[in-house]
Amino acid sequence: MFDGLRQKLQKIQAGFEQSITSETDEPAATSPESEKDPNLLGRVRVLITDRELVISGKDIEEPLNELEMVLLENDVALPVAEEIIAHIRKDLTGKRRKVGEKVDTIVLTSLRDALLDVLGEGFDLVGYIRTHERPVKILFTGVNGTGKTTTVAKIGSFLKKNGFSVVIGAGDTFRAGAQEQIDVHAGRIGIKIIQHQQGADPSAVLFDAVEYARAHHIDVVLADTAGRFHNRVNLMNQLDKIRRIMKPDLIVYVDEAVAGNDAVIRAFEFEKAVGADAVVLTKADMDPKGGAAISIAHTIGKPLMFLGTGQGYDDIIPFTPGGMVDDLLAGAA
């Protein structure tokens, strides 16, 4: 996964190294004469007293632009890409480098910091359920076709393997075939499902699911909902009603890794309308790049919980930001 972005990042890193190296290595000899740098005196002083080198903004401009392009090409939304670049620029500019210290280390640390900064922390679902009162109610939201229903099934299967009892509330009462879809999933993974007929009020279905869980001492309620667009006021109100009625402990926003800049807009709108506590990013297997993960995590400011990586029930992996960043930057140092 994310091979594309990783390779690109490595290339960029090489670019950084080159431009920083070329700047710092030779000026070691010539810098006292080097012109037009406002910090000339400071640089010289640093050079003499601390035997360190200062990286100037000008030197990293080129690779930074290149990095921005790489991020954009990988579906990191524009505002997010700009923020990452700003982070690195601020971090690197004026940084003192000890003579002999490897450039890699500086750049790598900076990139890692920037990425970790936007990715936030992961979310430990199992830990969360253990420490909270049962039943833990989890509501899934998102726009049409991102994979909410499949994700509900996968997480149901994941939780079952971790020893929890699970019930699914079939809250998608709108889309034709949605009931049959979740019914088959639930049957295959052996999870009880609470359903009404098509066209029923989803709030009622999910309320019933919660009541069932209470009565039967079930650990987790997974509440599926119909996909809806964030610019449909009535559908968003319906979602708000669901939230008021079932009082979920966690609201999980589901989006797909192939989404482009719109990911940011809709994530923001969902967060504003009903809130979100965690994010699941689906179809990560389609996207060898992985930029949407960065964008969404940054916009919502909520942790990524799982990555969906295929069509099987086991194709879901808990997300760890450190792991992803290491994965992205692996082999670079």
Add this chain to the structure above:
Amino acid sequence: MLDRLGTSLKDALKKLAGKTVVDRAAVEELVKDLQRALIQADVNVKLVMQLSQAIKNRSLDEEPPKGMSVREHVLRIVYQELVRLMGSAGEVRLGPQTILMAGLQGSGKTTTTAKLARYFQRKGLKTAVICADTFRPGAYEQLSTLCSRINIPCFGNPQGKDARLIVTEGLKTMGSSEVVIIDTQGRHALEEDLIREIIDLNTLTAATHRWLVLDAAIGQKASEQAKRFHDAISIDGVLITKMDGTAKGGGALSAVSETGAGIVFIGSGETVEDLERFDPDGFISRLLGMGDLKALVERAQETVSEGEIDVNAMMRGKFTLRDMYKQLEAVNKMGPLKQIMSMMPLGNINLPGDVYDVTSTKMTRYRIIMDSMTGKELDDPSVLGSSRIHRIASGSGSSPDEVRELLKYYKNMKRALKGVRGGAGKFNMQRLMKKFGGM
């Protein structure tokens, strides 16, 4: 966020206003803003770079045609280049055909299949669909439910495991139909066996069309995915779904440029009726977050004709209800007033905000009210007293308050125009008036 984007583009265009020679710095700034707009709309980054280079070169090299301002010249180039990138709308033949639907998971193939069936059905063609999605639970139920609502025969087997078998049988059963649409399982380009399956389906059905369904929100990956699909079954039409969200559909452009196929339809809602033929101009406007560029470009290309409005009379401060009526009529054709104003070379003039504060429904109401006025009243609004207002109100089915509101709007407008005349050069004023008239 979207508004800001449109604004920055407009600001860049504004800088070109009133310039007599093409200013390199301004063009560069415009191109930069354009790049941002397009990248935010998910257009492939490489395409954006090519496009902006072409726009820059042409803007600087080509001499603006006589009578066309620099701004109009650049705007026209932007528009032309975008149209070139987009190609024309894909052709949809109304005759016997087999259509194979392909696309990623969750892009909306099944819903679109039903919408297409409805489209062909309404065109009077005997239409049938085959559900070849053997993987996703509920896929057959979904399609058959949608089809039964619109009385379209749907062939499928929810227990079936082999899509090839189902399609063979389906084609036999549905043989008498003129249009057969085959819905397939969602797949992505990296799933080798599924790609092989769709190649087989294509050979098996000898499909007339192979259409790729793309989610409007798809990002930079669109181009790679489209390429693989194209390599496998040579896509000859692209459908963009979920255009009713906020996504701009720029990813579809990448697909168009990869496959060379035109965009055929746009899905814009959840019911089976929500399918539109693709309209390149509307699409470009949406990409850039600006109004109807084409209309404005065309307008710019026309030599400004003498309008029906007596510009000179207005220059003397004579702005009657009759003029406003014509103006409202023009606005009705063009879109919101604010948008038109922002496209016009007004430079730094700002009309008071409340002038814009009229919604299109209100405009229609106003026109109806004015229809109930006499010629004399239209020419000289000062004769309007309480009894005339009451007559107009009952004549137009409105309330006297509404008539008064109209008069207030008229007064505001008149004052605003006076302000323009006072504040700006004569040239601009005349232009503005002509634009209003010429529309």
